[in-house]
Amino acid sequence: MDLSENNLSGDIPEELTKLVGLWSLNLSGNHLTGTIPRNIGDMRQLESLDVSQNQLSGVIPSSMSSLSFLSHLNLSYNNLTGSIPSSTQLQSMNESSFFGNNLCGPPLTSCKPNKTIHPEVEPRESEEGEGFLEALFFASMALGFAVGFWIVVGPLLFKRSWRIAYFRVLDDIWHRLCNFVVECR
Known part of the structure; x- marks a missing residue:
């Protein structure tokens, strides 16, 4: 468990x-x-x-x-x-x-009754460190979204021929979808 x-x-x-x-x-x-x-x-x-x-x-x-x-x-x-x-x-x-x-007591090799025993390595990372990693993750995710968005949308904004071709494809998909729905009724 x-x-x-x-x-x-x-x-x-x-x-x-x-x-x-x-x-x-x-x-x-x-x-x-x-x-x-x-x-x-x-x-x-x-x-x-x-x-x-x-x-x-x-x-x-x-x-x-x-x-x-x-x-x-x-x-x-x-x-x-x-x-x-x-x-x-x-x-x-x-x-x-x-x-x-x-x-x-055994297995502890060196112990003093009123002394805390410390390991040679630190315990797991504190919550403050975890918060920094979490913030870094979300910042990189936002940056990735922004870059990906502008890679797709940027050419559509600046290339008129691409924009026209893109909207023709969307218009064609829309008409095919509407025809399919009407035929299915």
């Missing part, structure tokens, strides 16, 4: 953990607050969990250590604190899965 980047807000519903057959859950890039549901470990079939880039707080629930099929985990860029629960699955995850939190 992919609900990423949907401007969702509020807590992660506890009822979501009742979807025990779910294999993948992506809630990244939203405005979710609160904690990770304490019984997330009930989702035993879960292979992929991504709740990165939200405002989740609290600790990683100990029940998460029972997710034995979990092969992809991303909890980065939240406000999670405390120790990472001990389990084979969680300790085998990449260190980047936990960046941007106040977490400690």
